Amino acid sequence: MGQRFSNTPNDEDNGNLLSSFTTYFRNYKPETKIISEENTLSIELCLKKGDLQGANSVISDALKVIDNATINIAVTGESGSGKSSLINALREVKPEEESAAEVGVTETTREIKPYEHPKVKNLILWDLPGIGTPDFQPKNYLQKVEFKKYDFFIIVSSTRFTQHEIDLAKAIKVMKKNYYFVRAKVDSDLRNEKRSHPHTFDRENILNKIRNYCLDNIRKWNIDEPQVFLISNHNLSDYDFPVLMDTLIKDLPAEKRHNFLLSLPNITEAAIQKKYSSTKQFIWLNAMKDGLLATVPVVGILHDLDMEKLKKRLNFYQDLFGVDDESLTFMAKDAQVPVEQLKEKLKSPHLLEFKKEETLGELLLKCLEKFASANGGLLATGLYFRKTYYLELHFLDTVAEDAKVLLREAYSKKIAQTQFAHSYQQSQDQQVYTRES
Incomplete structure (x- = not known):
């Protein structure tokens, strides 16, 4: 010392x-x-040359960008698919809390609704009406939801993905943004299956059937190598939710990664x-x-x-x-x-x-x-x-x-x-x- x-x-x-x-x-x-990587190399170059002021400037600018980086996550799907529950889970907000996204078996999302993360500034989840609903028809869906402002789309279903949702995924890909298929409520499927077949129930076999059913349905519409994440909004540590989070982290630009990581449950x-x-x-x-x-x-x-x-x-x-x-x-x-x-x-x-x-x-x-x-x-x-x-x-x-x-x-x-x-x-x-x- x-x-x-x-x-x-x-x-x-x-x-x-x-x-x-x-x-x-x-x-x-x-x-x-x-x-x-660009900023990392710039800092290293400044330090190598002894340019401490330059290194300080690069780091200062990078921190400002990181701190102010806004992340907009679009969540869409049919009514009753579990998208509002997913938004609440990602925000760690209980359904009965005042700031929670409205959850229900009927169509509760009739307009675009933003939900800020309660602990992480600049992280907003957007509850979008399902594609094909009366006011959000396929032909002008992307325009109506202001497609460009979202970093990526999460497409949620509790049964199978419809042609509308598959077409949406194709359009998102053409626009060079990422989308993720999420099959929700798998815990309910497992409970029902166990209740119906208590002696022959096989958890992994049922999960594989659900996954393959979704994949076959998606491939039918000519989407190559789709990935489907099986989740339960009530048990986030189970199933594919951790894998989904890791995928999102990897796909986000470095400067947006910090705020998203801070939001992890x-x-x-x-x-x-x-x-x-x-x-x-x-x-x-x-x-x-x-x-x-x-x-x-x-x-x-x-x-x-x-x-x-x-x-x-x-x-x-x-x-x-x-x-x-x-x-x-x-x-x-x-x-x-x-x-x-x-x-x-x-x-x-x-x-x-x-x-x-x-x-x-x-x-x-x-x-x-x-x-x-x-x-x-x-x-x-x-x-x-x-x-x-x-x-x-x-x-x-x-x-x-x-x-x-x-x-x-x-x-x-x-x-x-x-x-x-x-x-x-x-x-x-x-x-x-x-x-x-």
Whole structure:
């Protein structure tokens, strides 16, 4: 920790900075990076030439683009297909909430309705009337829904895809935009099949039949190599929903990827990790931008203003990862346990609570030591990363781990409920068998 910082970076500093940047961002797969390859190369070139002002400018512009990138997702399908439920699921909004998309078995979408994501700015899901409805005929459908503003289309069905929807997919492809076929309500199909054929029920076989039925139906209309995602809007971690999310992430431009990744529901540990990695990249770039032209030591005095900023950042991460007070209260109510019982399992609510002998500065030093041991030095450069960066990373690490703890808690409860339901059903079946015998 005795490293000296010079006001004027030398060639060795520049070389170390280039090495640190390259090593960090080359560790990410292209489909998970939040800056484009073009920007990555521009930053590397500036650092190689010692042009810190240029590197700072490229990073600043890239962060502005990322932060302000608007994502418009169009969701369409026939009435009762489950598209409104999908929109609510993607926004993590319950059907009874005021901001929810209206759900019903009749045609509830008669006009184009935008739904903003409650936690991620600039992410909007558009509930579109199904193609072929009275006011949205095939011949002028794309024009009426303002086709150009959407990043991609999700075409939802709960049975089979109609000719109208197939024609829509073809038109979208001609316009060089992406579309995705989603077969919803597969959980209902499985329940019905199990009820009808309890002794011969085969889950994977039924899912394959549903998938093949959809694929055969689509191929009939001359669409090559279609992909259909089987989902349940009530059990997002099951079936193909995680695969759908991974496909959308990969297909989005790098600058739009960050906001979409932040919107991922915490349905799997992999989803939480993707959200974590994206946020970490953003923090890293922001800190590097601030640090490139700074000339003060990394360990400074943390003022009250810094503490207020840190509290806001911690609250932001807790809200983003669903470990804020409101989310914990909802989860506790759902699990029928005291909210304090959940909080006991988490570390993030106590991050800014210190014992008398501890200070925020000492926590900063611990974070610096942790970062140095994991990353081979303080960014392997004499330049300054803003002092709150290491604490932000510590907050992010802790909050993401808390999100995984809550996910495991919810999963264990779900397993227990499933086992109870299975045991109860076996008991009922046995009673019926005994009476009949």
